[in-house]
Amino acid sequence: MCGIAGWIDFDRDLTTERPTVEAMTGTLHRRGPDAAGTWLAPHAALGHRRLAIVDLEGGVQPMTARRPGSEAPVVLTYSGELYNFRELRDHLRSRGHRFTTASDTEVVLRAYLEWGTGFVDRLTGMFAFAIWDAAREELLLVRDRLGVKPLYYHAYRGGVLFASEPKAILANPLFTARTSEDKLPILFNPRLAMPWETPYTDLRQVQPGHLVRVDRSGAHEAPYWRLVSQEHGDDEDTTVRRVRDLLEQTVAEQMVADVPLCTLLSGGLDSSAVTALGARHHAKGLRSFSVDFEGAADDFRATALRPEQDTPFALAAAAHIGVDHTSILLDPAALAGVVPDALAARDLPSLGQFDASMYLLFQAIREHSTVALSGEAADEVFGGYPWFFDRDTVWGDTFPWLGNAPRLTDCLAPDVRARIRPEDDERDRYATMRARVPRLTGESGLQARMREVLFLSLQGPLLYLLDRKDRMSMAVGLEVRVPFCDHTLLEYVWNVPWKMKVADGREKSLLRAAVADLLPQEVLQRRKSAFPATFSPAHARAVRAALDGVLDDSSSPLAGRLDVTKVRELASGSGQMMTMADNLHLLLPLIEVDRWMRAYDVSFTS
Incomplete structure (x- = not known):
């Protein structure tokens, strides 16, 4: 498993941007503590940090290959595990491909050379990767079918930045960390986010089961896999x-x-x-x-x-x-x-x-x-979740997984609620x-x-x-x-x-x-039990103190955007909720959004 980053720009020479590309890649060192690499060309720069899992000596990235008779390289920076790579490698060998490593990375690269973009249908595993095809001047971003591995991108006029994590994109001066009030519903409940959506303005995720083509005309996203419903014939x-x-x-x-x-x-x-x-x-x-x-x-x-x-x-x-x-x-x-x-x-x-x-x-x-x-x-x-078995929740006209918990957006100040209309936002997301x-x-x-x-x-x-x-x-x-x-x-x-x-x-x-x-x-026969929570009184006191700190601080990014009375009323409650450990669990996003905006210098824009 690894971290990937890169920059495509059709209007500038990226061979002069090595310090920026290395800074982007360097932010991902924890994802890949074992090795680092960069590859630069006039309009493409790819970076990689490696956590060696398979073929510890081979699999160095970014990895390059060439089509027969062509000097233009095809370059791959890859994160993930391809579980059927041995079968694919044998098949590719039967079609004339020669391998110099035992890594799944080389299998991905060779599969692209053999089958073009259709090769993604043959991959089994968790992955997020980028392929730069120099002859076609085209970048391909691919994410696995369920979205196990992350992949973000920022498209702008003339190019794109991409990475495993936002921090690598934030390391490029072309991107500024901003958000907007209409992102508050997903900041307070990230499960409401659409598969492509992030709280950062102009930062998207590659959707699970999708690929993004980037060329001189821009970035174009399309699915390569979807669930299909059909009759089940087995007893x-x-x-x-x-x-x-x-x-x-x-x-x-x-x-x-x-x-x-x-x-x-x-x-x-x-x-x-x-x-x-x-x-x-x-x-x-x-x-x-x-x-x-x-x-x-x-x-x-x-x-x-x-x-x-x-x-x-x-x-x-x-x-x-x-x-x-x-x-x-x-x-x-x-x-x-x-x-x-x-x-x-x-x-x-x-x-x-x-x-x-x-x-x-x-x-x-x-x-x-x-x-x-x-x-x-x-x-x-x-x-397996409790809300699958509660009739009122199942038949409610919204996301069943919201359960019976209050909406944290109810704690927004009246003028903010009037501007962003969180009830309408939830209905729109549900309908979508x-x-x-x-x-x-x-x-x-x-x-x-x-x-x-x-x-x-x-x-x-x-x-x-x-x-x-x-x-x-x-x-x-x-x-x-x-x-x-x-x-x-x-x-x-x-x-x-x-x-x-x-x-x-x-x-x-x-x-x-x-x-x-x-x-x-x-x-x-055990019932479903979620990831453990601590109910330590000392921890609860610390959370309450942090919440009070946000509510009492006029310099907080959330200052003026919350109905403080409603927040305190909710914090003092102790009603049983299907999806929350307790009321402090529900209110944690207020503390964490405040902390995130301060740490990353994120500002609200209109």
Whole structure:
């Protein structure tokens, strides 16, 4: 896994811009601590930072190749893991290609030379990369189908800047960090963001499953992959066997690494399934890790999304599977000190304690492993969240994953609310995403609605979780792989009827049936429990103090834009919410947006 950056400009000579390109690339050193490289030409400059996972000696980037009979290079800067690279390499060799490395990077480059842009259909994995084709004077930006790996770009008249993270684009003087009031809904709830949207003015993400062509006429984005809805013809037993086969295959593919590998094991169904399957393909004995907090036994409070603590279930799963398990115990008092690191990893408002604890967990894991497998995305693919099973929430005329939590935009000052109209904004976003649902002709009722609910969960919510995991892991040089994001698995499960997904009347029935022989009963039957939160009173006091600091500071970027009375009323409440740990969790974005705007000198523009 790596970090990429680059600059295309058709109106200037970029060979004189090496210091700027190296500065852009240098900001990504944590994503790629093992090596760095740049490639410059008159209108193209590509940078790369490498975290060596496969072919540690080869795979140096940016990597170049030439078509037969042409002196014009094709240049690649690549981040990701191509899980089917061995099969593709064999196929390309049969077509006359010669390889000088054992890396998946060279396979991507050769595949482009052989099949042109159509080669993306043949790739299986998580990736974000850029290819500069000098003969055609064209840049190609590509992002994997589920958006596991990030890729940002800023298009301007005559060129484009691109990178794995905003910080590299911010390092170029052509880009200025700005936002606007109409971005407040996604600043306060990033899950509302469209797949291409960021809070930065004029900064976009390449959408999952899309490619962007950049030439002298500008930047043009188009999909290369979409979910397709069709009738599911398999009976329940066949479906369970097929899901198991697909899981076996994708976990086996993702166990390939030339560096130490482990799993993230919370003791939930998803992570336990990945760990159990992974242990079958790891001859040397697999390690697993989970996270908990000092004093959690006394401080813990059950919520709809966190009904119980992870540690007892993680230990039970580890003992049953036979892996070497470590529970990373964190001091809640240490979280506040790590939030700046989480912010620096994101370049966007952090999630406070949730980002900080994940950062510390990954930092501890990195002392032992370079690659970790995670159970992320199983809830979105198989239907695991509480809101999938609450009738009023499911049939509500908005995003079901919003649950019953108040809208933080209700705390905006009246004049700001009048300008940006957050209720209209939410309705527009909902209508836009609902219109993108791949529907099945003749489908109606609950089955049709649950197709919508699942699709909506695969958009903003999943992208946000994947982005968070990527940023916190890559900030410490750890690569996290997500088998449940395998597109072949998703394509199959997507069309399984909802009644089959919940055949035993519970969440993720299909997944539970597929791995029933691998796990102890207490883990197999466990309810969904989200990433751990600390309920330490000391941490709560620190958050309240930080919130008061924002509300009382007339120099805050949010000063005058909040209804302070409403914020304080919400902070003093303690109502149960389906999607939030508590009211302070809901209010964290106010603190983190203030911190982000100050740290990155972001100003509001009209």
